[in-house]
Amino acid sequence: MAEGDPPRDDLDCRRRHNSFAMTLVLLLAQVDAPTAAEKFANATASGLALGAIYALLALGLVMIYKATQVLNFAHGAVAALGAYFAAYFVVTVNFPGRYIDWAPQTVQWALSVLFALALTAVVGYVVERVTIQPMIGEPLFAVVMITIALDIIIRTITNDLIGQATRPLGSPWGTDVVDFGLFSMAKTEIATIVVTIVTLILVALFYRTRVGVAMRATAFDQEASMAQGINAARIFALAWVIGAALAALGGIFSSLFPRSGGVAVDRTAFFVFGALPAVVIGGLDSITGAVLGGFIVGLAEVYAGVYLTAETWPLLGLGFSRIFPYLVMMAVLLVRPYGLFGTEEIRRV
Amino acid sequence: MRGRPLLYTSYEDEQALLPTWTKRIAVAVLLVFLVILIPFQLVPGFRFLGEGDWMTLLGLVAIFAIGALGLHILTGLGGQVSLGQAFFMGVGAYTAAALGGPSGKALLGLGLPMWVWLPAAGLVAAFVGVLVAPTAVRVRGIYLAIVTLGLVFVGQWLWINWVSLTGGSQSGRRFPNFEFRLWGEEGDPIVDLTADSVWFGVDVSGEVKTYLFLIVLLIVFAVVAKNIQRTRSGRAFMAIRDRDVAAEVMGVAEARNKALAFAISSFYAGVCGALWGSFIGLLIPESFSLFLSIQFLAILLIGGVGTVTGTLLGATFVTLLPRLVRDFTELLGDTAQGDGLFAGIADIFVSTGLDDFGLISTLPGTSPGFTVFQFNLILYGVLLIVFLVFEPLGLYGIWIRIKNYWRSWPFSY
Numbered sequence: 001m002a003e004g005d006p007p008r009d010d011l012d013c014r015r016r017h018n019s020f021a022m023t024l025v026l027l028l029a030q031v032d033a034p035t036a037a038e039k040f041a042n043a044t045a046s047g048l049a050l051g052a053i054y055a056l057l058a059l060g061l062v063m064i065y066k067a068t069q070v071l072n073f074a075h076g077a078v079a080a081l082g083a084y085f086a087a088y089f090v091v092t093v094n095f096p097g098r099y100i101d102w103a104p105q106t107v108q109w110a111l112s113v114l115f116a117l118a119l120t121a122v123v124g125y126v127v128e129r130v131t132i133q134p135m136i137g138e139p140l141f142a143v144v145m146i147t148i149a150l151d152i153i154i155r156t157i158t159n160d161l162i163g164q165a166t167r168p169l170g171s172p173w174g175t176d177v178v179d180f181g182l183f184s185m186a187k188t189e190i191a192t193i194v195v196t197i198v199t200l201i202l203v204a205l206f207y208r209t210r211v212g213v214a215m216r217a218t219a220f221d222q223e224a225s226m227a228q229g230i231n232a233a234r235i236f237a238l239a240w241v242i243g244a245a246l247a248a249l250g251g252i253f254s255s256l257f258p259r260s261g262g263v264a265v266d267r268t269a270f271f272v273f274g275a276l277p278a279v280v281i282g283g284l285d286s287i288t289g290a291v292l293g294g295f296i297v298g299l300a301e302v303y304a305g306v307y308l309t310a311e312t313w314p315l316l317g318l319g320f321s322r323i324f325p326y327l328v329m330m331a332v333l334l335v336r337p338y339g340l341f342g343t344e345e346i347r348r349v
Numbered sequence: 350m351r352g353r354p355l356l357y358t359s360y361e362d363e364q365a366l367l368p369t370w371t372k373r374i375a376v377a378v379l380l381v382f383l384v385i386l387i388p389f390q391l392v393p394g395f396r397f398l399g400e401g402d403w404m405t406l407l408g409l410v411a412i413f414a415i416g417a418l419g420l421h422i423l424t425g426l427g428g429q430v431s432l433g434q435a436f437f438m439g440v441g442a443y444t445a446a447a448l449g450g451p452s453g454k455a456l457l458g459l460g461l462p463m464w465v466w467l468p469a470a471g472l473v474a475a476f477v478g479v480l481v482a483p484t485a486v487r488v489r490g491i492y493l494a495i496v497t498l499g500l501v502f503v504g505q506w507l508w509i510n511w512v513s514l515t516g517g518s519q520s521g522r523r524f525p526n527f528e529f530r531l532w533g534e535e536g537d538p539i540v541d542l543t544a545d546s547v548w549f550g551v552d553v554s555g556e557v558k559t560y561l562f563l564i565v566l567l568i569v570f571a572v573v574a575k576n577i578q579r580t581r582s583g584r585a586f587m588a589i590r591d592r593d594v595a596a597e598v599m600g601v602a603e604a605r606n607k608a609l610a611f612a613i614s615s616f617y618a619g620v621c622g623a624l625w626g627s628f629i630g631l632l633i634p635e636s637f638s639l640f641l642s643i644q645f646l647a648i649l650l651i652g653g654v655g656t657v658t659g660t661l662l663g664a665t666f667v668t669l670l671p672r673l674v675r676d677f678t679e680l681l682g683d684t685a686q687g688d689g690l691f692a693g694i695a696d697i698f699v700s701t702g703l704d705d706f707g708l709i710s711t712l713p714g715t716s717p718g719f720t721v722f723q724f725n726l727i728l729y730g731v732l733l734i735v736f737l738v739f740e741p742l743g744l745y746g747i748w749i750r751i752k753n754y755w756r757s758w759p760f761s762y
Contacts, residue, residue, distance in 0.1 A: 071494075145737060149737075323506045348594065
């Protein structure tokens with residue numbers, strides 16, 4: 001608040017007239033150089049938006065992990081594929097927008113996105129059936145490698161589909177910015193936060209439905225749930241279907257971040273490397289943890305990007321904000337090896 | 350008792366490196382083949398392997414095999430899934446560069462001879478491994494995989510920003526040459542492994558000399574790895590892998606042994622990184638990426654987890670695969686240009702023109718289909734999945750199956 005605070009002798013009556021002019025000058029100066037408070041508010045706003053993206057991606061990861069005990073390293077590739085599908089539906093074929101051109105643009109866009117999510121969910125289903133289902137009961141190492149191999153395959157195919165340039169996503173919000181006085185946010189960022197909150201509510205509601213309860217039961221004790229007549233294989237497939245759809249949603253919004261953008265596989269898939277520390281900080285099998293971890297990582301990354309820059313801390317160099325979440329994660333793991341909300345594994349001989 | 354398979358009358362016999370005469374002879378033949386017959390082009394039909402580019406490729410196999418042996422000790426024996434191999438390779442490579450690089454230039458370099466920088470690369474990497482161990486030992490399973498993944502990112506950030514050591518992003522630096530000197534940088538080295546020369550009246554090219562040096566190193570490292578497996582520590586690693594709590598109950602110090610496995614594995618990775626840097630000559634910081642780590646895990650899996658033989662097989666297969674695919678694509682492309690049945694079949698797989706359909710494109714960017722590079726990646730992923738689903742023991746498992754088939758031949762069981 002060094003610049004924003006009125007000088008102490010402004011309180012002096014003799015100089016009140018002067019102080020008014022000074023405040024005006026300071027107010028005008030704010031437009032150019034943001035004050036510390038504004039800097040912080042802006043960082044917090046975009047940190048929350050980034051955190052929302054991480055939370056979306058982390059949600060999909062945790063959903064799959066909870067049900068199947070598999071951490072999906074292909075999540076980033078699936079996210080990029082989903083974003084590509086969205087770009088294809090919105091821009092390339094304009095489906096279903098071309099049949100409902102009377103509807104507002106946001107609605108058209110949302111419908112295209114829904115179709116993209118459905119298509120990605122189908123991909124998730126096929127992938128689970130072909131590669132994950134035969135691996136149930138195999139050691140962790142093997143299943144992790146399967147998802148890494150899937151990542152390589154899906155990533156390469158998506159790369160080929162997208163081609164050289166970035167694919168625009170035709171977002172209805174464009175580069176519009178809403179000014180809140182102290183800080184400003186892109187409409188895309190607001191949309192991201194809103195979508196994340198809605199998704200969270202939907203997921204919470206899903207866990208209360210019959211199928212959702214079955215999924216929780218399977219996650220809690222697979223054998224007991226099978227004895228109760230729950231088809232565990234179908235629950236696994238369902239977890240992957242929902243996980244893939246959530247990945248696609250995360251992929252679409254991470255492609256749009258921070259202002260309007262487009263799909264490029266490496267850029268879109270890279271966001272998952274931010275979501276990984278998020279799920280670990282939160283605990284791999286906790287939905288609450290994933291969301292909280294997502295926001296922690298998003299804020300940590302943006303704060304590090306704003307305050308721990310090369311100008312103020314020359315030793316940190318470039319790109320420190322990218323690895324800062326991992327350092328936070330390692331610190332958390334030193335204290336709590338299963339994350340903040342993760343269930344501790346009970347080890348028996 | 351001699352000649353009965355799987356019958357051992359003493360513990361020493363069972364634990365022997367080469368328990369049967371068949372194995373001893375097979376290994377001896379293989380060694381003669383690798384060290385003499387291939388590099389000096391003495392086997393008809395395999396002469397092409399002794400030529401420059403194939404020698405380079407086989408040298409690369411040896412380097413990756415050393416790194417994979419390190420991961421074998423940590424993951425195959427110790428059961429700790431690590432994605433951090435690329436980070437430790439980076440530590441080793443840049444230690445070698447700092448110690449062995451030319452002195453007095455813009456980049457860090459002390460100009461020390463190879464017998465200093467090569468062991469130092471391993472030792473420094475092992476030391477860093479020990480530093481990391483406290484965090485790594487506390488977490489298990491998938492959490493460890495993510496922590497080591499974080500290491501790779503931290504490493505990338507460090508290498509990109511430490512310009513005076515690494516040369517900086519996208520420009521990189523040169524690594525010390527393969528040459529033996531006692532001390533100092535002036536004059537000719539005692540043995541220069543990269544220049545052509547005449548040994549005992551035989552012409553030896555630089556590639557062959559480098560290959561011989563690397564293959565000898567590989568043999569040493571493989572024997573050491575195999576022996577580690579047979580020591581108390583090796584058995585402790587395996588006990589921890591199979592059931593960590595049970596191992597602890599039996600008196601295996603879990604944290605200490607995990608840290609030891611990390612240190613040994615990092616030593617191998619460090620040496621591998623130093624060799625790789627010198628072998629390629631110039632590396633950019635981005636080389637030590639996550640994909641490199643994944644490649645090592647793939648080597649273990651395709652070869653067969655938990656066996657030295659499998660690791661060596663896997664390293665050979667994974668390193669040679671891109672070259673084989675490339676050659677095969679060229680062959681298909683040439684065949685597709687001709688006439689007849691084979692041309693038709695080949696044409697299905699390659700697309701040679703703008704409107705030609707095909708899986709692999711011989712004209713990148715213009716025709717449909719994947720480029721050879723993309724196809725390699727996909728094939729890589731598909732192979733991993735196929736191996737994991739159908740043959741969890743990898744190439745080694747296939748070898749065991751063939752062996753068992755012939756052992757009981759002509760009966761099928």
